[in-house]
Amino acid sequence: MITEQDIFNYIFFRAKVSDGKINEIVTDEQYAHAVEFYNSLKSETERSLSFNEKRSLAAKIPFYKFNGEYELLPFSVGDMENGKRLAARTKNSEESDSAISFLSETKELLCRIVPTPTQKLLYCFSINQQELKNFKLTFHPNKITFECKSNSEPVIIPAELTIEKISIEFV
Amino acid sequence: MQNQLTTELLPIFDLLLHGRIGQKETNFFVEHCYKLALGCAKLHLNKNPHIYYSSEIKAADLAVDAVADLLSAVSGNQFSQIVSSFKNWQPEITTEDEAAFFVNSLVMRKVNQQYQVALSVYDPFYAKILHAVDHLVKKENLVKDFYLGGCFICKEKIKDVHGLFIDEDSFASLPVQLFKQRKIMLQNVLTFLEEETEFFPAIPLHALIQKIKHIDLNPYLFKEYEEETVSFFADELIKASLQKTVDKLEQSYVEKKKVSREVAEIFKRSFAEMGEDLKDGGLKPNLYYYVEQVSNELSKEEFQTKYHNIYEYLTKLFKQNIAEKLKQTM
Numbered sequence: 001m002i003t004e005q006d007i008f009n010y011i012f013f014r015a016k017v018s019d020g021k022i023n024e025i026v027t028d029e030q031y032a033h034a035v036e037f038y039n040s041l042k043s044e045t046e047r048s049l050s051f052n053e054k055r056s057l058a059a060k061i062p063f064y065k066f067n068g069e070y071e072l073l074p075f076s077v078g079d080m081e082n083g084k085r086l087a088a089r090t091k092n093s094e095e096s097d098s099a100i101s102f103l104s105e106t107k108e109l110l111c112r113i114v115p116t117p118t119q120k121l122l123y124c125f126s127i128n129q130q131e132l133k134n135f136k137l138t139f140h141p142n143k144i145t146f147e148c149k150s151n152s153e154p155v156i157i158p159a160e161l162t163i164e165k166i167s168i169e170f171v
Numbered sequence: 172m173q174n175q176l177t178t179e180l181l182p183i184f185d186l187l188l189h190g191r192i193g194q195k196e197t198n199f200f201v202e203h204c205y206k207l208a209l210g211c212a213k214l215h216l217n218k219n220p221h222i223y224y225s226s227e228i229k230a231a232d233l234a235v236d237a238v239a240d241l242l243s244a245v246s247g248n249q250f251s252q253i254v255s256s257f258k259n260w261q262p263e264i265t266t267e268d269e270a271a272f273f274v275n276s277l278v279m280r281k282v283n284q285q286y287q288v289a290l291s292v293y294d295p296f297y298a299k300i301l302h303a304v305d306h307l308v309k310k311e312n313l314v315k316d317f318y319l320g321g322c323f324i325c326k327e328k329i330k331d332v333h334g335l336f337i338d339e340d341s342f343a344s345l346p347v348q349l350f351k352q353r354k355i356m357l358q359n360v361l362t363f364l365e366e367e368t369e370f371f372p373a374i375p376l377h378a379l380i381q382k383i384k385h386i387d388l389n390p391y392l393f394k395e396y397e398e399e400t401v402s403f404f405a406d407e408l409i410k411a412s413l414q415k416t417v418d419k420l421e422q423s424y425v426e427k428k429k430v431s432r433e434v435a436e437i438f439k440r441s442f443a444e445m446g447e448d449l450k451d452g453g454l455k456p457n458l459y460y461y462v463e464q465v466s467n468e469l470s471k472e473e474f475q476t477k478y479h480n481i482y483e484y485l486t487k488l489f490k491q492n493i494a495e496k497l498k499q500t501m
Binding site for chain 2: 001007047
């Protein structure tokens with residue numbers, strides 16, 4: 001007798017299923033769909049959630065605290081796999097052409113540093129244009145940090161600061 | 172062997188039962204439930220790609236709603252539903268695999284509930300038929316149970332799996348005669364599955380509702396039907412709801428010159444098309460479809476830029492009007 005839990009265990013806890021049952025599940029075609037179903041669930045449980053998925057959960061479940069940390073590395077627009085350009089902001093007269101962008105591995109968070117003659121302005125974006133709230137920026141290698149309540153305004157950073165990597169931590 | 176979940180659930184239940192769960196475990200638990208819910212939601216949507224939740228992003232919305240519902244606070248305790256189910260679960264949960272299967276089962280049920288909520292919002296007839304079918308399940312002493320995230324009607328709880336569960340396409344092609352006598356319809360179908368097919372004797376609930384919609388709605392919509400006193404059939408219900416929607420179009424848009432008389436006529440004819448779809452299976456996600464069915468005078472571009480919001484609002488109103496009329500018949 002094979003139960004749904006046997007098939008569940010076959011995928012998630014194989015040591016719990018007897019050899020006889022394993023043989024039955026593997027050889028009898030009637031269980032193929034169930035095995036496929038739980039295999040796809042297992043794949044889901046093994047992956048990491050994206051920034052946007054965590055934000056969606058936090059928006060609906062108050063006691064789920066979204067406190068992930070993301071690393072952003074420099075990239076140029078030519079790096080984008082699908083050829084899409086990320087238009088961070090329209091350039092104004094103060095800005096030089098040496099703006100640098102940093103992108104998270106999941107391609108969901110973008111920081112753009114725009115140098116002006118006296119300082120650098122750092123803009124943070126989420127790729128789906130949602131507002132980012134309560135986050136800490138850390139600039140590497142110096143490990144200088146800035147606490148931010150929102151990404152609605154740019155962060156003003158010293159012009160001489162060298163930045164190789166940015167961490168964003170949501171608190 | 173790399174088959175174990177990376178973090179164990181049983182210790183989390185121990186913390187939950189003693190009110191000592193921390194933020195890290197809470198986050199893990201929420202994310203684990205969400206991942207299961209998403210996998211299940213994708214399965215539902217793959218089976219019914221035409222419906223409201225049509226893309227992967229929408230599957231994620233469905234999954235978030237399901238988990239949020241599972242973890243909605245009762246008397247200030249967000250885990251009360253889970254703790255209560257855990258305590259009452261039979262057989263008692265003592266091992267990690269049992270705890271994992273328990274969580275899986277709870278999440279599957281919640282996804283199914285949210286899916287039904289979504290379908291009810293999307294399709295006003297769905298809730299009404301579901302209500303009628305639930306009534307029949309009780310009356311015929313049958314049970315509803317879950318298998319692989321789907322809800323089935325059976326003679327008793329599903330203990331072991333012998334035979335394939337009928338898929339939606341095969342169910343749709345079952346003989347119409349089985350569904351003709353409402354009072355014994357469920358028994359008829361179960362007996363047919365058991366005796367005439369190789370399938371496991373279980374009726375997939377969603378497929379059943381779709382089948383009913385495509386046969387004849389009226390016996391499932393109106394209690395009075397069999398007493399032959401029915402005065403308000405599905406077609407009349409659609410017609411009345413359509414008229415109310417058209418009145419709104421006239422008063423709020425045509426008279427105020429927000430929509431021209433010519434465009435309003437196109438809208439009216441397209442709503443009639445829409446009414447047929449609502450009765451038969453559900454709306455198509457692309458609203459312009461209904462416009463182009465009745466006229467080629469309004470381009471897609473013009474529709475999107477000038478009229479889409481108005482049309483979308485009127486569509487919503489049309490469905491609300493139908494839902495209200497249906498409530499009056501319950």
